[in-house]
Every structure is written in structure tokens, then in C-alpha cells.
Amino acid sequence: MKAYVLDGIGQLNQHEYVLRDLQPGEALVQVAAAGICGSDLPRIFETGTYHFPTIPGHEFAGVVKELYADADEEMLRQWMGKRVAVFPLIPCRTCRSCANHQYEMCSNYNYLGSRTDGGFAEYCIVPVWNLLQLPDEVSFAQAAMMEPAAVALHAIRRGGLHPDHPETGIGKRVLVMGLGTIGGLIAQWLSQCGVTELTATGHHAPQEELMHRYANENYRFINTNQTAWTDDENTYDLIFDCINDSESVQQALRYVKPGGQIVAVGNPKKDLTLQKDIYWKLLRKQVCMTGTWNSSFSHDSNDDWQILLRYLQEQKLHPQALITHRLPFAQLPKGLEIMRLREEFYNKIMIDLTVCS
Ligand SMILES: [Zn+2]
Numbered sequence: 001m002k003a004y005v006l007d008g009i010g011q012l013n014q015h016e017y018v019l020r021d022l023q024p025g026e027a028l029v030q031v032a033a034a035g036i037c038g039s040d041l042p043r044i045f046e047t048g049t050y051h052f053p054t055i056p057g058h059e060f061a062g063v064v065k066e067l068y069a070d071a072d073e074e075m076l077r078q079w080m081g082k083r084v085a086v087f088p089l090i091p092c093r094t095c096r097s098c099a100n101h102q103y104e105m106c107s108n109y110n111y112l113g114s115r116t117d118g119g120f121a122e123y124c125i126v127p128v129w130n131l132l133q134l135p136d137e138v139s140f141a142q143a144a145m146m147e148p149a150a151v152a153l154h155a156i157r158r159g160g161l162h163p164d165h166p167e168t169g170i171g172k173r174v175l176v177m178g179l180g181t182i183g184g185l186i187a188q189w190l191s192q193c194g195v196t197e198l199t200a201t202g203h204h205a206p207q208e209e210l211m212h213r214y215a216n217e218n219y220r221f222i223n224t225n226q227t228a229w230t231d232d233e234n235t236y237d238l239i240f241d242c243i244n245d246s247e248s249v250q251q252a253l254r255y256v257k258p259g260g261q262i263v264a265v266g267n268p269k270k271d272l273t274l275q276k277d278i279y280w281k282l283l284r285k286q287v288c289m290t291g292t293w294n295s296s297f298s299h300d301s302n303d304d305w306q307i308l309l310r311y312l313q314e315q316k317l318h319p320q321a322l323i324t325h326r327l328p329f330a331q332l333p334k335g336l337e338i339m340r341l342r343e344e345f346y347n348k349i350m351i352d353l354t355v356c357s
Pocket residue numbers: 037038039058059147148
């Protein structure tokens with residue numbers, strides 16, 4: 001099959017690749033759409049994957065083309081030829097977190113697209129456990145957006161909100177720092193959670209447009225490229241920090257209300273420093289600061305992926321609106337270039353494998 005293989009740091013090559021045989025419990029998924037994640041950039045160009053060669057790509061969807069050798073009739077009927085979304089984390093299922101079904105905190109997990117072969121290829125081997133069948137109304141591009149959309153929902157729930165219970169968000173003043181893909185999706189979820197008063201910061205005018213169209217037209221947008229943004233101390237009940245650098249953490253601790261909450265969402269790019277008078281704000285205001293990681297997927301109707309699937313089906317959430325570029329498979333390197341150079345505005349770059357280049 002054709003695949004983009006990371007043969008070493010910075011060496012992503014498209015070449016023929018022979019997949020291993022399917023093991024019990026595994027399916028072969030023909031990839032139909034694969035999103036490029038912000039985390040793929042450092043993974044490909046700076047840190048590398050856990051070993052080489054590895055096929056990157058963890059945000060993808062496709063069709064089940066084959067099942068392991070002795071799959072029974074029921075298994076075949078349930079999965080063969082089905083359109084599926086893929087939860088990319090493969091838990092160990094023996095550690096303490098796994099025993100609690102909190103697979104996102106598994107201490108010994110495998111991961112499609114970083115620790116094992118992922119979706120930047122024509123096919124990917126995926127454990128059947130990690131598949132989620134798609135209803136007809138949900139497109140492959142939407143399904144490939146499910147991973148970031150579930151991550152955003154997880155952050156929302158860590159912040160004490162739930163889209164099925166809008167009373168959790170009503171009357172709350174919320175701040176979203178950084179309106180990239182996850183921040184943009186958080187804004188969409190917030191509108192489902194009854195939040196009407198929201199301020200979001202970003203760098204690009206189109207982020208504002210997308211938020212107004214797909215979240216709430218009354219949400220306030222601050223373009224921090226154009227204005228030096230300061231806010232009043234003690235303003236927000238709830239803050240989602242999708243940046244997580246020294247400055248954003250300080251701003252969050254300043255602008256959060258006494259007794260308020262901060263959800264740390266973004267992956268810091270370097271060490272953070274915090275002055276002690278800022279740290280004091282955490283103490284004096286008795287701020288609840290919480291982390292969020294990945295998303296919940298447990299085959300339970302209340303896990304992030306199942307809730308998200310329902311919202312996609314009911315067309316209440318529009319993650320596909322954040323796709324700014326759709327490129328054929330052959331142009332995947334161009335997608336990475338766009339993200340690396342940052343010369344043109346992009347949000348999510350989606351590789352569409354159903355079209356020929
Ligand atoms: Zn990702």
C-alpha cells in the first residue's frame with residue numbers, strides 16, 4: 001500500500017509499505033479521511049515517533065475491509081464493510097486507570113500514529129475495540145474530526161459543563177484562550193452548554209467568523225495580533241487555556257474570579273515560569289485548576305465519543321466547519337508545509353483519500 005512513513009526525524013517519505021498480518025481482535029481499515037494534528041508537526045520534524053519507521057496520523061476514519069483470521073460470523077456481520085471512526089489510543093487494560101475504565105490515563109498505552117502505525121496511509125490496522133460505527137449522516141471528514149472534537153468535549157466536562165445539561169453553563173462568564181482547532185471546538189461545545197457570555201482570544205480574523213457562525217454570534221473575539229489584550233481582574237467563572245505558556249497561565253490566574261476554575265488544555269512548548277505574586281492568586285482566590293487529557297472512550301453511552309456522535313448525528317456540532325484545507329493524499333507534504341510556514345491561515349488540514357490526486 002501507499003503510505004507516508006516517518007523513517008527518521010524530518011524524513012517523512014511516501015513509499016510502498018507492507019503491513020503485517022492481522023492479529024486476533026484486529027481490523028484492517030481503509031483510510032478515507034485523515035486530519036493533520038498540530039502535534040504531528042513536532043512529532044515529524046523535531047522529536048520523532050517512538051521508533052522508526054512509523055506511519056503518523058491519529059485523526060482518521062474509513063471503512064473496515066478485513067478482519068482477523070478466525071473472526072466469528074457475528075463479528076464479520078457487525079464490522080465488515082462498515083464506515084468507522086477510530087479512537088487512536090490502545091490501552092493496556094491491566095493498569096489501575098484501565099481497571100477504572102479511564103483509558104485516557106492508561107500508564108502503558110499504545111497509540112496509532114505515534115507508537116504504532118497510524119492513518120497517513122491507504123490502510124491502517126486498528127483493534128476492533130477502538131472502532132466506532134458511523135451512521136450514514138456522519139461524513140468521513142466529520143468522523144476524522146472526532147478525535148479533536150472529543151478532546152474538546154473532555155475539556156468541557158473537566159470544566160464541570162455538560163452539553164446535555166445547559167444549566168451547567170447558563171450565567172457563566174467564560175474565557176477561551178487560543179482559538180485553534182481545539183479552542184474553536186470548545187467554543188462550539190460551550191454554545192451547546194448554555195454559555196452565552198464568552199470571550200475568546202486568537203490571532204486570525206477567520207477564527208472570529210467561524211466562532212460567530214458555528215458557536216454563537218454574540219461571543220466576543222479579541223485578536224491579540226492587533227490589540228494588546230488586558231481584561232479586568234476577577235472577571236471569569238471559567239477559563240480554558242488552550243495555549244499554556246507563562247503568559248497565558250498568568251493571565252488566567254489574574255482574570256479568573258475568586259472561586260473560579262481554570263482548565264489547562266494546551267500542550268506547553270517550553271518550561272513555564274510563574275512569579276510568586278501570581279501564584280498567590282491561585283491560593284487567595286481558591287482557584288480550582290484542572291488538567292484535561294485526551295478523551296474518554298469506554299463503549300459507554302456517556303463517554304465523550306458516544307455523546308459527540310449523537311451531537312454530530314443531530315447536526316448540533318460542526319467540527320467540519322474548521323476544515324480550511326482539503327488536500328488529496330499526494331499533497332499531504334504540502335499540508336505539513338502550510339502548517340510549518342504559517343504564512344496563510346489554516347485551521348484543520350484534512351487529507352481526503354477518496355479523491356485521486
Ligand atoms: Zn491530535
